[in-house]
Amino acid sequence: MFTRTESFREYTTTYRAVTVLILIMMLIFVLVLFPIFPGNVLFYYGTGVNLYIADGQWWRLVTPIFLHSTFSHLLFNGFSLAIFGPALEKFLGSFKFVIFFLSTGILANAATFLFKPLTYTHIGASGAIFGLLGFFLYLVLFNKNSFSNNERNTVYTLTGIAIIMTFIQPQINVVGHLAGLATGIMTAPLYLREKW
Numbered sequence: 001m002f003t004r005t006e007s008f009r010e011y012t013t014t015y016r017a018v019t020v021l022i023l024i025m026m027l028i029f030v031l032v033l034f035p036i037f038p039g040n041v042l043f044y045y046g047t048g049v050n051l052y053i054a055d056g057q058w059w060r061l062v063t064p065i066f067l068h069s070t071f072s073h074l075l076f077n078g079f080s081l082a083i084f085g086p087a088l089e090k091f092l093g094s095f096k097f098v099i100f101f102l103s104t105g106i107l108a109n110a111a112t113f114l115f116k117p118l119t120y121t122h123i124g125a126s127g128a129i130f131g132l133l134g135f136f137l138y139l140v141l142f143n144k145n146s147f148s149n150n151e152r153n154t155v156y157t158l159t160g161i162a163i164i165m166t167f168i169q170p171q172i173n174v175v176g177h178l179a180g181l182a183t184g185i186m187t188a189p190l191y192l193r194e195k196w
Contacts, residue, residue, distance in 0.1 A: 001087050001136075001151045002158075011086070017094040018085035021101065022078050025125065028066050029074050043067065043123075048109055051118040061113065065105040067123040077125040084132045096191055104131025104183045111179030122173045127180035133159050134184020135191075 004011065012019045032042050046063035053060050068074035089097040108127025112120065137159050140152040147155075159181070166177045 015086040048122040064123045107183040108176040108180035127176040130180030131184035134181040138188035
């Protein structure tokens with residue numbers, strides 16, 4: 001399910017939505033790394049700052065998905081999207097996949113706004129990545145016959161590890177991660193309908 005055997009060219013042409021999302025994250029990281037805008041405008045206006053969101057800057061529920069503080073942060077989220085994204089993009093189609101990815105990221109950020117103090121700030125695509133895991137978790141829980149034991153165990157193991165790491169790593173948006181996972185599980189049935 002998560003094993004990739006395509007060449008780079010095959011990967012980028014087959015999974016265009018995943019590729020574009022990763023490229024956007026990389027491009028924004030490079031622009032932040034080598035600031036061409038005065039005062040690091042991208043971070044200034046894009047970071048999820050709960051106080052500013054409360055003041056009406058609702059775009060900050062979206063923009064944090066594409067911002068990453070360090071290369072390792074970008075690498076982890078980009079790699080996770082590259083591994084988990086293709087199977088779901090193939091299953092849903094590119095358009096539905098993008099809608100799902102963005103909506104789970106936005107709802108994870110909305111939960112962060114609701115349950116974290118106004119002084120809290122956050123960036124990263126982790127909420128949306130956890131949304132992908134939530135979708136797969138829903139599939140293996142409620143469509144068991146469509147997956148092998150090995151595939152189900154892989155999803156259970158990866159989800160378990162992700163949750164454990166959420167609680168033991170420092171400076172992690174626990175609310176965002178868990179909200180992304182829950183949103184992925186709860187909204188998955190909407191994307192499984194033939195028409196929506």
